[in-house]
Amino acid sequence: MGTPAGRRPTLREIAQRAGVSVMTVSYAFNDPDRVSDARRERVLAAAAELGYQGKNPWATALRRGRAGALGVVFSEHLTYAFTDPQATDFLAGVASVCAEEGLGLTIIPTVGDTEDAQRVAAAPVDGYVFWTTRSDDPCLDAAANTHRPCAIQGGPTHDGFVRVGTPDRAAAAAIARVGLVGGVRHPVVLSFSLDTDRVARSGYGIAPDTARMPVTFDRLAGFQDAIAEAGLDWDATFVLALARNDRDEARRALTSVLAAGTPVDLVLSTSDELALGAVEALRDHGLSIPDRVAVTGWDDGPSAQAAGLSTVRQSLYDQGRVCGAVAAGLDVTGTDPEWQIVPRSSTRVSGTAR
Structure with a gap:
């Protein structure tokens, strides 16, 4: 006899019907290799009797040992x-x-x-x-x-x-060097969130090691490396760590900084989306790019190319393919994706592509 119509059986009910523990049922569903063939067949039979078979992808997955x-x-x-x-x-x-x-x-x-x-x-x-x-x-x-x-x-x-993924710290330092030319004295950083709480934070000299997200840490650390190389003080660098990788949020955040009179002659961004928001804010304030303020981005998507944005070129599509191949158990020959610096008109002097 199955369960009442409209209600799917629980793991406990299947376990009672099969005469096994709930943990055994859980293993049969989630990790079939940890359960003997005999016990897995008992779980399958109990699930079918209770109306579980055919209503949940695990029924098929159990038979072939894969979820597909x-x-x-x-x-x-x-x-x-x-x-x-x-x-x-x-x-x-x-x-x-x-x-x-x-x-x-x-x-x-x-x-x-x-x-x-x-x-x-x-x-x-x-x-x-x-x-x-x-x-x-x-x-x-x-x-x-x-x-x-x-x-x-x-x-x-x-x-x-x-x-x-790319070596984020090295790439961040490389793109920052492209921006840190022409007498830059007041760089501002537009960054991803520091943590998974997605709370926006801002201030001078936010230490990279306060970032609990590895990508954020590495890119901030790379910017810090290049700023130090240029003879500037990270503690005098204003950092806007946003809640989201969102163009409108970046525009609003930089607009607020400009309205407060914070000096800015370079915006280093951890993504193209944030950089494009910065471009909008700077143009709203009548600040020419790159004469008054230079801007750098990261990713080199179509919007960055159209805007003439100096950026880090990488393919997240290709990285997705590599990750997918690994997860699918396929042979993968390389996990270090190609990247290069692409200087364009948003910075004052062209650098050399890597």
Whole structure:
């Protein structure tokens, strides 16, 4: 006899019907290799008797030992995956691997609560792709402990994971050097959020090591390296660490700084979106680019090219493909993507491309 119509059976009900523990049922669903064939068949039979078979992708997954899907874990609001240009490029790269390999794609949002790790571990996926997160994110251990293939874009490094991404600190220093010419004395930094709490922070000399997001830390540290090389003081550098990688938020933040009379002759940005917001704010204030204020970005998307933005060229689509291939268990020959500095008209003197 099955469960009442409209209600799916619980793991406990399946366990009672199969005469096994709830943990055994959980392992049968989430990690079939940890359960004997005999016990897995008992779980399957009990699930079918209770009306579970055919209503949940795990029924099919149990039979073949694979879910037929990759999971992408975002430590962001779920809409970020579809609205941020860099995130959508990356996701498209992962999806291209799924399409080629006949795999589904499951987006696993994390919201910062105690159930995040359980949600990740229980996801019906064959491998994980993480968008960059904190090094102490419990979801990293949760994914690694499933013994499924795991990849992460931009870090942190973590046991059981393959990291895919540019050397952010070196690239940040390189693009900052392109901007730090022509007598720059007052650089301002437009940055990603410092932490997964997505709280905006601003002030002079915000230390890079206050950033708990590896990408933010590395890019701030690279900017700091180049600023020190130029003989300037990081403590005199105004930093705007925004809540989101959002062009409008960047425009509003820099507008506020300009209105307060903060001196600015260079804006170093951790993304093209933030840099383009800065361009809008500077033009609103009648400040010519690059004569009065130079601007640098990061990613080199179509909008950056159209705006003549000096930036770091990288392909998040390609990085998504590499991460997807790792998570799918495919042979991957290289995880260090190509990058180069692209000087354009938003900086005062062209540098040399790397």
